[in-house]
Amino acid sequence: MALAKLGVVVLDCPDPRALAEFYAGVLGGDIEEDDGWVDLRVPGGHSLAFQAAPGHVPPKWPALDGSQQFHLDLTVEDMDAAEKEVLALGAKVLDAEDRKRTWRVYADPAGHPFCLCAC
Missing domain, CATH: 3.10.180.10 (2,3-Dihydroxybiphenyl 1,2-Dioxygenase, domain 1)
Structure with missing residues (x-):
């Protein structure tokens, strides 16, 4: 028996709406925004969420010293x-x-x- 169910994957970024629009272009779906929090409802019932992260630094891949992305x-x-x-x-x-x-x-x-x- 599983302990939990995956709710949503949240991506930190400098511009949540812009990143949601990018992923909507890639995956399809509908964008919903509420007070700076942006959800992308992807066809098939999956969702991605996006939240503002001041000072966001894009990852260096691969890297041993990256921040939370x-x-x-x-x-x-x-x-x-x-x-x-x-x-x-x-x-x-x-x-x-x-x-x-x-x-x-x-x-x-x-x-x-x-x-x-x-x-």
């Missing part, structure tokens, strides 16, 4: 239970102090950030 949002039914399990699997807490939020941020064992998000 995207993170995964993983939807879960029980945030506390999922948190316990991801920590047991080796995740590290990055930002989970505000227990009233509908999301919490962790790093996987290699340091890549991901969010657990309430369904």
